[in-house]
Amino acid sequence: MLEAAKQINTIILLSGDGDFDLLLKKIISNYAVTAEVYGVPALTANSLINAASVYHRIDEDLLL
Numbered sequence: 001m002l003e004a005a006k007q008i009n010t011i012i013l014l015s016g017d018g019d020f021d022l023l024l025k026k027i028i029s030n031y032a033v034t035a036e037v038y039g040v041p042a043l044t045a046n047s048l049i050n051a052a053s054v055y056h057r058i059d060e061d062l063l064l
Contacts, residue, residue: 005031013052014038018045025051 005011005027013020016039024035037044037052040063049055
């Protein structure tokens with residue numbers, strides 16, 4: 001992801017794992033990309049939501 005960030009404008013992450021928050025912060029600050037996160041609110045870490053440029057809720061009607 002770090003290598004890809006050098007060549008793109010937007011990264012899209014489909015995860016709720018808070019371990020990605022540091023990665024997103026680094027990519028946003030170092031490469032000026034937009035980081036969009038898609039996640040289920042109850043399963044997405046607040047730190048990841050806060051680190052994202054844009055957070056998109058995955059609502060129950062989209063879950064199988």
